[in-house]
Amino acid sequence: MTPIVLLKRLTFCAALIPAAQLAYRAYTGDLTANPIEYITHKTGDAAVMLLVITLVVTPLRRLTAWNELIQLRRMLGLFAFFYACLHLFTWAIVDKFFDVETMVQDVFERPFITIGMVTFLLLLPLAITSTKGMIRRLGRRWQQLHRLVYVAATTAVIHFWWGVKADIREPRLWALALSVLFGFRLWWMLRARALSRS
């Protein structure tokens, strides 16, 4: 097994940990006295975390010059989408129990839910166009489209931030991580521009 294949398998298993934790807690009856809220929070946490980790791949690849790392990116992105789906379904199906009227009202009236829904709608086309065929078919436009992930990661962290009552430590940490990751890209972009000019 080549190192990248091994790393891919390990990453796959690691990305399943939040789901496995929930499954285990469900099995042992340890989802707190309010399981629906607990599952909503934990799937949301996992989605934000994986979205941020997805954005680590490219800088890490440049810093280590290990180009094969790029093979992790799609899987991580799809796992982020997977947890975002679980998060949305928990809210829509389990929590609101198909109460469409209330949900529509929430999406339009409550900024924190609006931005959560925006995040999901941004992730949706990225997931749909993540197949090899789509990458080929879209060509250059694929790259442009997938820059939306920066917007989605930002709105995801804002959704988290606006959702907490007072304890902003976790969303603040993700915001900081995003700034560092965006900082790398900005720095490289500016440097490339300066080099091409000189």
Added chain:
Amino acid sequence: MLIKKGGGIPYSEITPESVYMRRREFIQAASGAALGVAAAIASPLSTPVSAQGNLAKLPNVKKSPLSTTEKPNSYEDVTSYNNFYEFGPEKEDPKANSGKFSPRPWTIRVEGLVKTPQSYDLESFIKPYALEERIYRMRCVEAWSVIVPWVGIPLGDIIKTLQPLPNAKFVEFTTLMDPTRMPGQRIPIIRYPYVEGLRLDEAMNPLAILAVGLYGAVLPNQNGAPIRLVTPWKYGFKGIKSIVKIRFTDTQPVGTWQISAPREYGFYANVNPMVDHPRWSQATERRLGEFRRRKTEPFNGYADQVASLYSGMDLRKNY
């Protein structure tokens, strides 16, 4: 000239500064232990934990017509899912982190516009009153609810005994401030110590109690031991826990959550399905242990007893 070095005291005899600085703790601990022994003979409130680690049963608890007939949530639900940031911000934190907290001995300071400002030992503070069981609905501002069989004393009875001065219009409560015993206070998520307040006529309403027990036994630490406020027609955050100070004032107190987010949490905090939290709806709630949401009632279903307190008031402004 003869210079004599040092005094007659060897260094080994000098109290290290660190110990000297903690002298009050020693005195407190020593006197606390003495009090504890003295009071141990007195009642289950002073020796809340039995040798087996169980919380002591409270004797002679009267039933009350103000109790709901709904079925209380399990002891497990009530004691494992709590908002008590002094022991951590997650719902499971208070139970996990309050095990070592010892709410004895406990002193309550009564001050401000009151006949005799003074400190009371918890024991003597509650001694004059009969304990009542009050099975109440509790509606959290986060849109979940729970039914809790409290044991407590009508706050109005206590206030009558304390005799506030005629110009007292409000009563303000303060939680213990002690980051060494309440580890959550080391994290500045909200401002500590926690403060809450009521209008005096609200505090005198028969529904308002100071609770010292749960399910017929002494109040567990995670629920606000040894003594906490319960106002069932208001959102749960008004129910300040581990009270050490009661102050009567002529100005409206400012609660901790009001300071934290004034647009979201008001002074009154009456349960009101018509007035949403800016970030979520208050129209429905999830009762712990239930799957479907249920409709939230005005004043949490206690409108008959308390609505008159607010007649003529704009409850959208006074949220």
